[in-house]
Amino acid sequence: MNNADKLKIGNKLFDSRLMLGSGKYRTIDDAVNSINSSDCEIVTVAIRRLPTNLTNDNTSFLKFLDWERLWLLPNTAGSQTAEEAIRMAYLGHELACQIGQEDNFFVKLEVISDPKYLLPDPVGTLKAAEFLVKKGFTVLPYINADPMLALHLEDLGCATVMPLGSPIGSGQGLNNLANIQIIIENSNVPVIVDAGIGTPSEATMAMELGADGVLLNTAVAQAKSPEKMALAMNLAVQAGRLGYLSGRMEKKYYANPSSPLNQISQLISE
Structure with a gap:
């Protein structure tokens, strides 16, 4: 990839546009090897799943x-209210400090009060995002593919918006394609497609489409070979980014020969 084509979130620059979750792996080795293979x-790590003190x-x-x-x-996965999510965000920063990232105020904001479909709560997300942005956090909110909500979160100062492709962990793919495209077209912050992706082709x-990145977990963690799937997702994201930057050919209604007759005649005459 072009060294100039970096992903900027807040004040951080990243070469990779693939973000990986850490849950649902069968073993610790699967998790570590997959993360390494994905490059x-x-x-992302759910704060509720971690001990409060990593040192011990x-x-x-x-x-x-x-x-x-x-x-x-x-x-902040597992938070059903804005208040819970805010508490988790502060715990997340404390855990980041324990691994030597004292300047890490990143938080993937999830407020989910719906236990069946696990759809994000837009009101709770807005409330928590406004508070955390004011407190200096770099907020990456997980949202439904709602173009107006995405604009409101951008106006609040969120570093990205993260619309879901389909319900989290479902592997249904990009069911919200039209709305995601609208969000991408209107957004002035990175758009990270989060949740629902099941295959490299969907990534x-x-x-x-022009998404700035992809975050996924289950598609890798629950694959028969998580390490190989992580590599496939890495290559898929790179291919999609290069394809977007290259600019696709114009669609035509009729066939257009790869070797036009006038070009063939010219070759014969030469």
Whole structure:
């Protein structure tokens, strides 16, 4: 990839546009090997799943990752209210400090009060985002693919917007394609497609639309070979980004020969 084509979130620059989750893996080895194979630079971790003190815990997979290369993205998964999410965000910063990232105020903001479909709560998300932005956090809000909500969150000062492709963990793909495209067209902050992607081709499709990045977890963690799928997702995101930057050919109603007759005649005469 072009060295100038970096992903900027807040005041941080990243080479990789693939972000990987850390849940649902069968083993710690699967998680660590997949993260390494993906070549991602941002790893998101649910604060509720971690011990409050990593120093005295030798079982957490965080101990096996290279935090000189990786950037921790704490997420507030499991928070049903804005207040819960805010508390989780502060705990996330404390955990980032424990791995040597004292300047890490990133938070993936999730406020989900719907237990069946796990759809994000727009009102709670707005409320928590406004508070956390004012407190200096770099807020990456997880939202439904709602173009107006995305604009409101951008106006509040969120560093990205993260619309879902389909319900989290469903693997249904990009069911909200039209709305995601509207969000991409209207956004002045990075758009990260988050949730629902199940295959590398779907990751490529999101990037070809012009998304700035993709965050996924279950598609890798629950694959038969998580490490291979992580590599496939890495290549898919790169391919989609290159395709978007290259600019696709214009669609035509009729066939257009690859070797036009006048070009063939010219070759014969030569």
